Amino acid sequence: MAKQFKNESGTDDPLEVLAPAQQSAPVIFASPHSGTDYPAEFVASSPLDLPALRRSEDSFVDELFSAAPDHGMPLLRALFPRAYIDPNREPFELDPGMFEDALPDYANTQSSRVHAGLGTIARLVSSGQEIYGKKLRFAEAADRINANYRPYHRELRDLLGQTGRDFGCYLLVDCHSMPSVGGPHDPDAGRRRADIVLGDCFAGACNEAVISIVESVFAARGYQVSRNKPFAGGFTTRHYGHPQQGRHALQIEINRALYMDEAAIKRNDGMAKMTDDITAVIDTLSGIGRDDLLPD
Secondary structure (H helix, E strand, O other): OEEOOEOOOOOEOOEEEEOOOOOOOOEEEEEOOOOOOOOHHHHHHOOOOHHHHHHHOOOOHHHHOOOOHHHOOOEEEEOOOOOOOOOOOOOOEOOHHHEOOOOOOOOEOOOHHHHOOOOOOOOEOOOOOEOOOOOEOHHHHHHHHHHHHHHHHHHHHHHHHHHHHHHOOEEEEEEEEEOOEEOOOOOOEOOEOOOEEEEOOOOOOOOHHHHHHHHHHHHHOOOOEEEOOOOOOOHHHHHHOEHHHOEEEEEEEEEHHHOEEOOOOEEOOOHHHHHHHHHHHHHHHOOOOHHHHOOO
16 A cells, blocks of 8 residues: 655655555665656756656666565655655755855765766766756755655655564665666766676675575576676665664665666566566565574
8 A cells, every 4th residue: 555645845745655554574675766756847947858857767666666565565665756856865965066056064065976966966867968057056955855855764764663663673675777888977888787786885784694685586587696886875775774783775776778668768578577576586585584684
């Protein structure tokens, strides 16, 4: 069943929780980048058209993982698009060059994500094109953060906190997709990527037993699996993953060419197979318990 929200303005909140009738495993799935609710004024103000803005989406990832509630685990999905605001960043990872007024001292203006044009308010879409034709004001960024970013992380913290209280531990699976070939600003520019990339912040966010379970399911189904390269995990993985405390976070990146036409942003003939294979991962994780997640 879907859990409905209202944000501070009283309008529909830009997130949804697909919840099981009863949670039966200490696992939460989250899809932060599959949202498609593009504000009309945002699209109208960009020099890019909607298909170009959608290049940054993890399109259809929420569909790929939609079996989670049927297996006793909730799925949180953002409905707002990544090109508008990115919840897999610190709340104020902002590029000062994008703004006409000064940023507050607490803004992180020096991160590698900001320098790559991919801060909380991104400057570029994944293809390297500029999103904005003019500078923004900080108040606009703050409004997006308060109306989208903060409710998303508030709900995620609530889900993780309740799971921790009920089970004594948790595993957060952060669900993503990636372009099949490295983009112009990526370290692997122009190179074909693995089928699946599992990110645990180089063992800092998730224990070896858990990542090995997920890796083995994908490998058994014929996928080429890489760990931490080119993606080791973002803010969500680092912030919520503390395996020494029984709190784990694992990022899964899926090669988009396996399930969609990247140019047309449409599902391809591989969508059904990928959904079945992701469901096998979900089914396997439904059997994880305290012995797998709590430290010895």
